Amino acid sequence: MISFDFEYYRPDSIKEATDVYAQLHEEGKSPLYFSGGTEVITMARKGALKFDALIDLKNIEEMNVYRKDEDGIYFGANMTLNEAAEMKDFPLIREVVRTIGDHTIRNRITLGGNICGRLPYREALLPFLLYDAQVYIAGINGIKALSINEAFNKRLVLSKGEFVIGFKVKESFMDTKYLNIRKVKTSEIDYPLFHIASIKDEEGIKIAVSGLCAYPFRSYELDKHINCNSEPDEIINNVYQFIPGTIKEDNIASAEYRKALFELNLEKILEKWGEA
Amino acid sequence: MKSYKDYTQLILKINGQIRKVIVSPNDTLLHVLREKLGLTGAKPGCENGDCGACTVLMDGKPVKSCIILAVEAEGHEITTIEGLKDTPIQRAFVEESAFQCGYCTPGFIMNCHAMLNTIPDADYDTIKEWLSSNICRCTGYEEIKKAVKKAQKIAGGL
Numbered sequence: 001m002i003s004f005d006f007e008y009y010r011p012d013s014i015k016e017a018t019d020v021y022a023q024l025h026e027e028g029k030s031p032l033y034f035s036g037g038t039e040v041i042t043m044a045r046k047g048a049l050k051f052d053a054l055i056d057l058k059n060i061e062e063m064n065v066y067r068k069d070e071d072g073i074y075f076g077a078n079m080t081l082n083e084a085a086e087m088k089d090f091p092l093i094r095e096v097v098r099t100i101g102d103h104t105i106r107n108r109i110t111l112g113g114n115i116c117g118r119l120p121y122r123e124a125l126l127p128f129l130l131y132d133a134q135v136y137i138a139g140i141n142g143i144k145a146l147s148i149n150e151a152f153n154k155r156l157v158l159s160k161g162e163f164v165i166g167f168k169v170k171e172s173f174m175d176t177k178y179l180n181i182r183k184v185k186t187s188e189i190d191y192p193l194f195h196i197a198s199i200k201d202e203e204g205i206k207i208a209v210s211g212l213c214a215y216p217f218r219s220y221e222l223d224k225h226i227n228c229n230s231e232p233d234e235i236i237n238n239v240y241q242f243i244p245g246t247i248k249e250d251n252i253a254s255a256e257y258r259k260a261l262f263e264l265n266l267e268k269i270l271e272k273w274g275e276a
Numbered sequence: 277m278k279s280y281k282d283y284t285q286l287i288l289k290i291n292g293q294i295r296k297v298i299v300s301p302n303d304t305l306l307h308v309l310r311e312k313l314g315l316t317g318a319k320p321g322c323e324n325g326d327c328g329a330c331t332v333l334m335d336g337k338p339v340k341s342c343i344i345l346a347v348e349a350e351g352h353e354i355t356t357i358e359g360l361k362d363t364p365i366q367r368a369f370v371e372e373s374a375f376q377c378g379y380c381t382p383g384f385i386m387n388c389h390a391m392l393n394t395i396p397d398a399d400y401d402t403i404k405e406w407l408s409s410n411i412c413r414c415t416g417y418e419e420i421k422k423a424v425k426k427a428q429k430i431a432g433g434l
């Protein structure tokens with residue numbers, strides 16, 4: 001039960017959604033977009049999130065589809081994690097989303113909600129960062145497409161009234177080799193101590209990380225550092241200069257423990273790519 | 277565009293029946309099922325999406341009704357434990373004594389039922405993946421595993 005009142009709107013089109021957002025904003029209300037609802041409802045129930053109105057995006061057809069376009073494969077932002085996991089074109093996306101939460105909750109969590117959420121993990125983002133996906137953002141002035149690596153800086157940067165309608169990944173990434181390591185403290189169904197997803201293409205090794213800092217990241221400087229021709233030991237010793245944040249310390253693990261485990265697993269990744 | 281601004285009548289399809297209920301946008305589906313429709317099978321546990329005690333089916337898929345708003349259920353088919361009658365998994369739970377206090381049982385049964393309908397011959401890994409969504413505080417996991425195997429046999433899946 002949520003202890004405060006709010007209004008609920010379910011638009012049938014992108015325009016209806018941006019219009020109702022603008023109208024509510026003009027009326028002095030604080031509207032919030034809503035997709036799977038797993039974070040919004042949980043935080044609202046705990047009193048950690050307040051709003052006057054929810055705008056449920058789930059009826060917007062454009063956001064519910066998965067399709068092959070000429071310039072890549074489009075994932076609608078409303079696809080649930082289980083729906084995304086059923087799509088076999090990108091095994092890394094499939095593998096990453098299947099580690100988030102549990103199977104039942106993945107029938108509700110959406111790609112858009114996970115990537116735009118407020119919690120530190122947002123693991124579904126990792127493959128999209130590695131594939132330098134296009135993110136489609138709708139706002140009162142229409143739709144724009146941006147590189148996700150440009151649009152993401154600690155969080156997906158959206159202006160007032162904007163929301164994500166989908167992501168597009170180039171088909172050329174379908175066969176790209178990948179490695180994926182997710183470490184949890186005890187139970188598999190838990191937020192990760194850290195999650196490293198990595199691919200190797202003609203530009204070299206790329207990594208994206210969640211759980212290590214207060215936000216997920218992919219850093220070009222880090223990729224450059226990893227691809228320098230130094231010994232793995234040296235790469236790992238100097239790695240923290242290129243990590244864009246402080247290492248997380250919480251009731252699950254100390255920063256020292258996270259660091260030690262991260263170093264071990266980064267070494268594993270470098271070794272495996274060395275062998276490949 | 278559908279909108280709900282205050283207490284309004286909502287028409288829900290639950291266990292094959294049309295049910296009319298007055299809801300506010302901030303009512304969760306779990307709350308409405310239990311407190312307004314008398315369907316107390318789905319249980320409140322963590323109310324945080326962690327334990328699975330509140331699991332119901334939405335269009336045949338298991339969902340945690342504590343983190344769904346009742347207004348979101350409009351236009352979808354909801355099935356609660358009250359909507360299952362003598363299904364293979366219910367029989368198997370009884371035959372294998374797959375419950376102790378029984379608090380988690382409706383949630384487990386709804387999830388198992390959906391899994392067996394979707395993947396009748398689910399293997400060990402699939403069963404583990406689906407059922408890891410539910411927690412049993414009495415830790416009767418061995419019996420639950422046996423019940424799933426038995427239900428597969430009863431239903432002819434294996």
Ligand SMILES: Cc1cc2nc3c(=O)[nH]c(=O)nc-3n(C[C@H](O)[C@H](O)[C@H](O)COP(=O)(O)OP(=O)(O)OC[C@H]3O[C@@H](n4cnc5c(N)ncnc54)[C@H](O)[C@@H]3O)c2cc1C
Pocket residue numbers: 032033034035036037038039040041042057077078099100101102105108109110111112113114115116117118119121122123124162163164165190191192324325326
């Ligand atoms: C039991 C449980 C376990 C979990 N485990 C993990 C885990 O291991 N790893 C992990 O990464 N996550 C995990 N999560 C998920 C995470 O905590 C969030 O609940 C989830 O990612 C939110 O997705 P949603 O679709 O439900 O979004 P919502 O709750 O609907 O929205 C979340 C936020 O995103 C915004 N938003 C939603 N859709 C859009 C859009 N299309 N465009 C712009 N903004 C939008 C909303 O305004 C809101 O601020 C778990 C959640 C639960 C309940």
Ligand code: FES
Pocket residue numbers: 319320321322323324325326327328329330331340341342343
């Ligand atoms: S009560 Fe819904 S998951 Fe625990």
Ligand code: FES
Pocket residue numbers: 374375376377378379380381411412413414415416
């Ligand atoms: S039987 Fe008691 S919680 Fe499962």
